[in-house]
Amino acid sequence: MTVTAEELSVFAASFNPANWFDGVRAHTAVYRDERIYELEMERVFHSSWVYVGHESEIAEPGDYRLVRVGRQRMLLVRGHDGAIRLLRNRCTHRGTELCQAPSGNANAFRCHYHGWTFHNTGELVGVSFPDGYPGGTAKHGRDLWSAPRLDSYRGFVFASLRPDVPALREHLxxxxxxxxxxxxxxxxxxxxxxxxxxxxxxxxxxxxxxxxxxxxxxxxxxxxxxxxxxxxxxxxxxxxxxxxxxxxxxxxxxxxxxxxxxxxxxxxxxxxxxxxxxxxxxxxxxxxxxxxxxxxxxxxxxxxxxxxxxxxxxxxxxxxxxxxxxxxxxxxxxxxxxxxxxxxxxxxxxxxxxxxxxxxxxxxxxxxxxxxxxxxxxxxxxxxxxxxxxxxxxxxxxxxxxxxxxxxxxxxxxxxxxxxxxxxxxxxxxxxxx
Ligand code: FES
Ligand SMILES: [Fe+2]
Structure with a gap:
């Protein structure tokens, strides 16, 4: 992104979609203006239901695939409990991208940087050399971030990074x-x-x-x-x-x-x-x-x-x-x-x-x-x-x-x-x- 956060905030504050789509015409800027693109990432892809995969692609416990939701790199995973989650593909220690393989099957994801290990439910289950943290507190609140809304319809899985969206059926x-x-x-x-x-x-x-x-x-x-x-x-x-x-x-x-x-x-x-x-x-x-x-x-x-x-x-x-x-x-x-x-x-x-x-x-x-x-x-x-x-x-x-x-x-x-x-x-x- 070459637009600074400050430029974007100024642009967003006065952004009026009606200036860019008048009901029957769209302005050419909607295809090329980086500021509009960044608003789309935030207000469309990070704020509403988006499609993240088909259930048949993660049919077995441990099956996962990498997906991108807007700017976010995520892991669509079926946990050992059979539940599907959309986890942020980011180690909660220093933020290293956790998984590189586009798809596979895993009980756990181990960070290659310092070895923290996360279960396929997102739970942090292993901190290397834990004595370095007082009372083993490193684990608290360090599970992988999980999309707050995930639902599927007839095998099509959708998620929202924002919690306050209508039910999927209502949205569809x-x-x-x-x-x-x-x-x-x-x-x-x-x-x-x-x-x-x-x-x-x-x-x-x-x-x-x-x-x-x-x-x-x-x-x-x-x-x-x-x-x-x-x-x-x-x-x-x-x-x-x-x-x-x-x-x-x-x-x-x-x-x-x-x-x-x-x-x-x-x-x-x-x-x-x-x-x-x-x-x-x-x-x-x-x-x-x-x-x-x-x-x-x-x-x-x-x-x-x-x-x-x-x-x-x-x-x-x-x-x-x-x-x-x-x-x-x-x-x-x-x-x-x-x-x-x-x-x-x-x-x-x-x-x-x-x-x-x-x-x-x-x-x-x-x-x-x-x-x-x-x-x-x-x-x-x-x-x-x-x-x-x-x-x-x-x-x-x-x-x-x-x-x-x-x-x-x-x-x-x-x-x-x-x-x-x-x-x-x-x-x-x-x-x-x-
Ligand atoms: S960044 Fe993942 S263990 Fe350090
Ligand atoms: Fe065509």
Whole structure:
């Protein structure tokens, strides 16, 4: 951070989100101003629910993985007691980063500097040469700091570094319906994170990914080469959106938004599946499945057909979990974690993996196009004091069951996420609290 705490305090004292997002436009500074980025770390990532992992990634007692919440390096751990905690990855002696391995299984974490040892519940259980502390008092109050709020919904684990936030269910609101649909898209069969997760880094602000993951306007243009290839392979129309009919965009509240193509994408996605290597040789008989089960698994491989964005850092797209990790105001890491069907035959999950890779893989048709476009948005906006537009569809907004909805190409999701951004950034600023 090159902004000093003093500069930030002065900026925060007079910060008015309405000057940067007017309801339908965002100022280009939201992508590049370090002071705004630091406020986001404090008021969004350190002050509200954020996604920290999937239960299947820490299935066994002792399983852990490193996660970053805003500026904080944390350990998501399942303790020996089976409880999940989010512990600060910082030794309470002198602050050394405790664990370096990105994931693993451990009963305890031992600091490499002076050897203090913490149980996987965060409790300090060993101080080396304890006689150096009067009466062995070094242990008192030195357990690892633990996030005060942690809860999960259908396997998705969220935490808040601040205690005074609403219950998770209340925060998620109607987004739970879409999470349910996502979790149940394989007919109730259990889903688990695949080992083939992959990470990409792009030049640009984290909100560009949030915008893009629920952008129904860009696909025909950014991904035109993909649709052309699919058309050649299948001999059929391969776009989901030919006119603007069918599907919708929705603002579900609290920054959670959805691009729902489930009505229009099913047939196209199934055709896409049929082009994959390994598909032709598959049959119910070969896999030892009854025909209905086989058909249901194939259908599940195309995913539920919508992109859900859970503000600020989780997206459910295709058959994968997408984690969004801000690194700096102009640098973002995204991690894509395909979900496999736990009890499905390997050939079905293999096809599922190929399906993910085809478009969303690091060398797939979609992800490189999108990341290139985010970099270009960054380059275009960085030197300019101006505005970007999210006005599309304001004239044809409807009130749906769960809040505003509009056509599939409309910018309801972008307005929804920036509305929550503005609400959170209106909170009082307390520099250095966490
Ligand atoms: S910093 Fe960890 S034991 Fe000293
Ligand atoms: Fe895209």
């Amino acid at each position: 609101g109607p987004a739970t319906d879409y999470i349910d649909g996502y979790v149940d898209h394989a007919g109730g069969r259990e889903l688990c994170v695949d080992a083939c997760a992959h990470t990409s880094r792009y030049r640009g602000n984290w909100k560009l990914q949030v915008e893009n993951g629920v952008d129904g306007y860009h696909a025909n243009f950014t991904h035109s080469s993909f649709f052309a290839v699919m058309q050649r392979r299948t001999g059929k129309q391969s776009r989901y959106i030919v006119q603007e009919e069918g599907g919708c965009t929705r603002d579900l509240g609290h920054g959670h938004v959805v691009l729902d193509q489930s009505e229009v994408a099913g047939e196209v996605l199934s055709r896409r599946l049929a082009t994959l290597p390994g598909f032709d040789g598959l049959s119910a008989e070969r896999l030892g499945l009854v025909e209905d089960e086989y058909r249901a698994l194939l259908e599940a491989n195309a995913g539920p057909g919508y992109n859900l964005s859970v503000f600020p850092n989780l997206q459910l797209i295709g058959i994968h979990i997408r984690e969004i990790e801000p690194v700096a105001v102009d640098e973002t890491v995204i991690t894509l974690k395909p979900l496999m069907i736990k009890a499905a035959p390997p050939a079905i999950n293999g096809l599922r993996r190929r399906y993910h890779e085809l478009f969303w893989g690091p060398a797939g048709f979609g992800t490189p196009d999108d990341l290139e476009m985010l970099g270009r948005v960054h380059d275009g906006n960085r030197p300019v004091d101006g505005w970007v537009s999210f006005e599309r569809g304001t004239h044809r907004l409807e009130n749906g069951d769960h809040g505003p909805r509009a056509a599939i190409t409309d910018e309801v999701p972008q307005r929804g996420l920036y509305s929550q951004w503005a609400a959170l950034l209106s909170q009082p600023f307390t520099a250095g609290r966490k």
